[in-house]
Amino acid sequence: MDTPEAGTPSPDNEIESLTEFDAAVAAGSLAGRRVQSVDLADRSAALLATDTSGAVFLGCRMEPAAAEKVRAEGAFVFPPVPGLPFDPYRGLLYTPDALYDGLAQGGYEATPDAHAYRWFCRTRSDGDVFSSMLRALHDDAVSDALDELLVGTRVVGVMGGHVTPRGSASYAAAARLGRTLARSGLTVATGGGPGAMEAANLGAYAAPHPDAMLDKACELLGTVPSFTPSVTDWAMAAFAVREQWPRGGGSVAIPTWFYGHEPPNPFAGHIAKYFANALREDGLLARSTAGVIFLPGAAGTVQEIFDSTTPNYYGSRGEPSPMVLVGRDHWTRELPAWPLLRALAAGRPMESRIALVDTVEEAPEALARLSSAQGAADG
Structure with missing residues (x-):
């Protein structure tokens, strides 16, 4: 344990x-x-x-x-349940070292994360009430541990596509964003997977180090751009970066075994991994109390935009929280979520809590501006 x-x-x-x-x-x-x-x-x-x-x-x-x-x-x-690859009663969140235990010796398939995914694949549709109960117990325990961890923190969510490759300009920009947010005193939370999610967690990890560290880390990671075809090589590259620059800054990752073919990235200090994707999605957005930044993505990111929009529209979580969409062309032409979001917000309190910016570099200032509007309304 x-x-x-x-x-x-x-x-x-x-x-x-x-x-x-x-x-x-x-x-x-x-x-x-x-x-x-x-x-x-x-x-x-x-x-x-x-x-x-x-x-x-x-x-x-x-x-x-x-x-x-x-x-x-x-x-x-x-009592403990014998033979499970996970602890349904766990009192603490996962760490990268715990989920990837055995990686160097046996590759990714030998790790607790891979064992848990295989168990999930075997039991997710077998109708066994005991298996579904164990998943529910585990996910409730994870939620409890996550809430305890985040008491008194200001959490900003960073959402974005899992396909953003290491070594790309988009990956480096997302990493700089995570670093900027962490250095401003915010706790960065992501969906915990690869791509833009990993980049934001990497940026938070790099926050205590000199600026040049992040550039070098991105260069080293770029030698293994994707978790396909080898999760083992992808994860080993991340752990090599952590070994070269230990004592990184903390952040939170909230992935799911529902998308278990996407491995969790090793740069978050705390990993709240769920079996139920619906709990994971809602929990990530609900805990992003300082707002959410949406980087260019596809269906999953679009879903997260409107999962965040609904409580802001109805006020079901109190005052609307800031939402910043990054990539004007992406969100107005390629996947036109912004026109719909703006139409929904018109005339409502959430209208002053949404923004569209062209570049990642503009996102922190936009978030701060929307947060000031939120603070004025709360006051």
Whole structure:
């Protein structure tokens, strides 16, 4: 299992690490607590000696005597599910190292990410209620961990096509955008895949480093432009960049095994990977509280534009959040989403929260301007 990182603590009643468990035991009680995916096999003495009435243990490995005792006290025990390539009760988000464990030794097909995708492909349409329940438990746990991570942060979503190749001018521009946004104090969130999504996460990763680092990283990555034909080579190139420039800046990726043929990019510090694409799409946009920047893309990006438009149109999430579309020709001629968006916004509060710009370089200023309008309305 992943080890927890320093950062936002769990809610008071949730225990997601052995450190938190030991602290609760030292305080004298586990009553009513929720212990989530913590290996307690060597904590039998503590479990036997501590009040666990009303506690809930989700996927915690225990010795039989300890499990019998806590059940007798009225605790609920949801045991680990054997044979799964993922933990449905996980208390933390994924990391690139966790999803790509074993990459160097056995290639991508040997990684936990690939194993989970194969399990999903086997079970997605078999009608087995147990499999669908496990997927739902996992995705709810991921949402909970994501919300805990993002408490108090200003999140900007960056959406764009997965086909943007490394080494291209568009890729480099998206990477510079991610760096600019991260340096302004925003948390960059993407769909977590390759292409423009990877570029934005790479830019956030590069934010603490000198400017020349990003140029060099883009050059190195350009030797493996795409995840086809080899995900292994594509991912190894990214990890080589991370190894050469460690301690990069943080960002969030929210991919899905629904599109599992697209691997998650390794540049986000935290990866909230879902089985259900609908939860992933809505969750990504809903958490982009500082607005969303839409780079040129195809059907998926168009869907995200109007998934974001609907709550802004109806005000179902409060005041509309900023939306910046990048690429005037793309969004007015090739895929004319902008005329429809502008027509929908006319006369509504969201009218002052949308913008169309020609270039990626203009997007941060446009976002800041729309954010000022949003802040004035909120005030």
